[in-house]
Amino acid sequence: MIRNLMIALAVICGIVAADRPLLAADQPNVVILLSDDQRWDDYSFQGHEAIKTPNIDRLASQSLVYQRGYVPTSLCRPSLASLFTGLYPHQNGITGNDPREDKRTNKGRSVLVKRFRQNPRLAEILGQHGYVSFQSGKWWEGNPKSGGFTQGMTHGDVTKGGRHGDVGLNIGRKTMEPVMKFIDESVAADKPFFLWYAPMMPHLPHNPPERLLEKYQAEGRPLAVAKYFAMCDWWDETCGQVLDHLAEKGVADNTIVIYLCDNGWTQLADMGGGAVGGPRGKRSVYDGGTRTPIMIRYPGHVTPAENTTALASSIDVVPTILAAAGIKTDEKFPGINLLDPEAVGKRQAIFGEIFAHDIPDYNHPEQGLFYRWVIDGEWKLIVPTGKDEEEFGPKEPVLFNLKSDPEEQHNVIEQHPEIAKQLHEKLDAWWSPKV
Template sequence: MHHRYIKIILILLGFFKVSFLTAQQQPNIVFILSDDAGYADFGFQGSKEFKTPELDKLAKKSIKFSQAYVSAAVCGPSRAGILTGKYQQKFGFEENNVPGYMSTSGLVGDEMGLPLDQITIANYLQDLGYKTALFGKWHQGNADRFHPTKRGFDEFYGFRGGARSYMPYDDSNPLSKNEDRLERGFGNFLEHEGYLTDELAHEAISFINRNKKHPFFIYLSFNAVHTPMEATAEDLEQFPHLKGKRKTLAAMTLAMDRAIGTVLKELETQGLSNNTLIVFTNDNGGPSDANDSDNSPLSGTKANHLEGGIRVPFLMSWPKQLQKNKNYNYPISTLDLFPTFLSAASGNSSAMEELDGVNLLPYLKEENTERPHELLYWKKENRAAIRNQDWKLIRFPDRPAELYNIQEDISETNNVAAAHPEKVRELYKQLFTWELTLERPLWQLRREFEGKAAKRMDAFRKTNTKQ
């Protein structure tokens, strides 16, 4: 009997040893998302005006993607695609879930969010033994049933809506809406001290310290550099050569860069850097009308389907697995994050037929030299776009479609639709075939806002590309 107990104990110790090794081999995953940043507003993207020393250092340790796309040109749908790895139109999340939109059942604003039948990447990582956390902006539904802690995140510190002040709410800075409130966990509303960008980084660092013995997934979802345009006096002083919104945007970007640097430094201090997969990207193109962001050399801006609305900066670092200081030039999508993260965590996404993203790791390790995507799609209301290899068609509700060869014309200045009518027909047919697979939008813009949206779109088209 004594020997039997010893044998059982040895078996259990062996089991725990294997489990421990497996946990240690799984990489930590830190996904950093900026909000409404301009394509060119980072040093590693060529900016001579803005200062981003921490991200520039990360870029030298990363694979930099020259043709990274989001699945939507506005915040909420783009984030829904990231979280699910699917075109968000497949489950009706086609518009921002904000006041001014109404569902077919009459629900408005707060009562609309990421459908509860959609499983997030955080859910899957939890099942694989990860500790998961979201710090910052959620924007996937303000109602309690959509709360991050009910969608795969063990911890949450942030706000449920789409934007809020960077400063604490108090008598001098009154709260505008309930969803603007900062929240720790579920229902524990509290205000921070100092500048919110810094606070979100501090929360991420605390989480790293508390969970460094487990594989963890951090979704660091900055509201920087989304409006309101608010920066500290110290950061504004760093840009005496700039004025107005551009000056404030530069200061907000510097603050975000510095905050990111503190998180990356903590990973190094804890000896976790080599086995941490880090991704930095942006949720959509910069809204040059709202914050004076620079999307050059791309045409367009947030909310439209020109490259400036949907192409974003993108860095990926994993020292243990991927080369550093390398460029990847085929088009990819933020939809690819879900299967890539799942595969890195030793999960299997190959049997998940509903995913539209692909696991990027074989492509980045040059095990697969083909394009990750032959086709990419975008749609919002009657507006849509399709990219087939280097050809891109943009469909408008009020004028003929436009056709561009993106490889030859990154700024989309030469519409060649008239010269290639057969290509226009081909892409129209492919776009229509894809649209037949989609659900009807769960909510749409109220009629009184439609005229404003159309005017804004026309204004975007008339905006000259900054050079």
């Protein structure tokens, strides 16, 4: 390809240094691999005793891996909207999966999509700099054009079954052809591309191929658990197909690959069809709901490493991609560039928020707010509003030491009132809604 040959020659000649982000003219491709409903340590590279994820393991070995990665909220739509806009849910207005009013009509959903379009959107920004883009898998915001995609699988029409991806949800489970075709066409046209690969995997329904289910069936292991394990394996297979295709087309070295999950999950033995994700998983304020590894692969520009101490957030993905692509905007994103050691070193805390599933009023996010949380170093403070009747978190403020108590079982707020006070002040300085 002419574009890649020119970049390679520039690197060889010293015009472009191989150890720094490319300029906008270099235009690296961008691929986001987004898991759906998977706990942060449900990977073999994270030490899981049964789940095998060789392709994601390989990606991790080639990436800068932030082990202490988080999403600000643990529910699908607001998590994806935050990732895509680079803004917190209370900033972009997408705090839940559905509007409380007219939730099953085009009227209700179109209001939220219109609100979404008022935000900065990753595909839109990249498109302004010559990128073609493709949406596949989960997508809540109507037609993919609402996000600035030039192409996509989803139609987004509620009257035709549109809600969170419709026909786009065939990707991974039924076909890989649309994604491969997009990569092929982009390479052939010599266009920089952005791929949003977000299958509903390992998300319910847990219906893995029999060959994978057999792999995980074992004496004493409930069938529901074996199915979930097999779904994680199936998801890994599809990631491998995408990564292998990038290599086959000769564009892997000029492609930024970012991997993360939208929210956590807890697979219970008797959960064959429930959608909650078990206690302390999906929708919860605990790490089981909000934590995810965040990985960045960019050969020649990002040194593979495992960062086990620094805090990272999905809020950081947009500014990281734009910085790596040399794209500057006037947007004031709250996140940081995860490839900037100085910015990473200066960060003290990350923040998050948990809301009602149905949005009462996108203009007043505090109306649906259940919890705010902050992590500073090894400490995590959770502050509830008292509105959560389903108990996705505590009823009173709690403080955990994540280093000594990673499963958040021991509230130490009475032993460390000053630390709790300091974290509460940081939380209020970040966002102090009147609830």
